[in-house]
Structure formats: C-alpha cells, structure tokens
Amino acid sequence: MNPIVLFCFNMIFTWSIGLIPPCIIRYAIMRRPISKASGWIIVIIFLFLNLCLFIVLGSTSKSHAVLLIIMYISQRILTSGEYDDISSRRFIRKFNRKFNRRENN
Numbered sequence: 270m271n272p273i274v275l276f277c278f279n280m281i282f283t284w285s286i287g288l289i290p291p292c293i294i295r296y297a298i299m300r301r302p303i304s305k306a307s308g309w310i311i312v313i314i315f316l317f318l319n320l321c322l323f324i325v326l327g328s329t330s331k332s333h334a335v336l337l338i339i340m341y342i343s344q345r346i347l348t349s350g351e352y353d354d355i356s357s358r359r360f361i362r363k364f365n366r367k368f369n370r371r372e373n374n
Contacts, residue, residue, distance in 0.1 A: 287319055287339035291346045301350070308347040316340045 294311065295302070303311075319336050 283323075283335060284339065286322065287315070287336065288343060288346070290315055291343035295347050295349075302348050305344075305348050308344045311347060312340050312344045315343060 291312070316336055316339075319339070320333060323330075323333065323336070
C-alpha cells in the first residue's frame with residue numbers, strides 16, 4: 270500500500286478513536302461543559318484505554334506521544350465553555366456599575 274495513504278489512514282484512525290468519545294460525552298450525553306476535575310479524570314481513563322487499545326492492535330510507536338496531545342485536546346473539549354462562577358459574578362457587577370444597570374440578584 271502507498272505509504273502516504275497508509276499514513277493518512279493511520280492519522281485519521283488514531284485521532285478518531287481518541288476524540289470521538291469525549292465529543293460524544295460533551296455534546297450528546299452531558300450537553301454542557303463538565304468541571305475541570307471531572308474532565309481530567311475522564312481524560313486519564315481514556316488515555317489508558319487508548320494506550321491499551323493501540324498496544325493490542327500492534328502499534329509500533331514506542332512513545333505514543335500523539336495520545337498525550339489527544340488527551341489535552343479531549344480535556345479542552347470536555348471543559349470548553351466552563352466558567353468560574355465567582356469571577357463571572359464580579360465581572361457582571363463591574364459591568365452593571367459601569368453602565369448604571371441594576372443587578373438581577
């Protein structure tokens with residue numbers, strides 16, 4: 270098989286296996302961002318599952334560095350849109366004071 274085609278297939282396969290589960294959790298099951306601690310726990314579990322899967326499939330990579338990149342991107346997917354409630358309240362108060370609006374508390 271052509272090495273370029275094989276490389277493209279392996280890249281699509283690896284990234285799909287790594288990023289589809291966090292996307293399903295974030296956008297189909299939870300439908301909202303999860304906390305950073307929960308995100309890291311889920312991502313570390315998926316890292317070990319992916320590592321085991323690729324070892325069982327006979328991956329020739331010794332470092333599996335791409336799995337660390339996938340882990341970071343997965344964590345960002347799971348927690349995207351999350352905000353700190355206290356800092357957002359402070360921002361809203363400053364904004365309301367600046368434009369002389371009433372607070373809705």
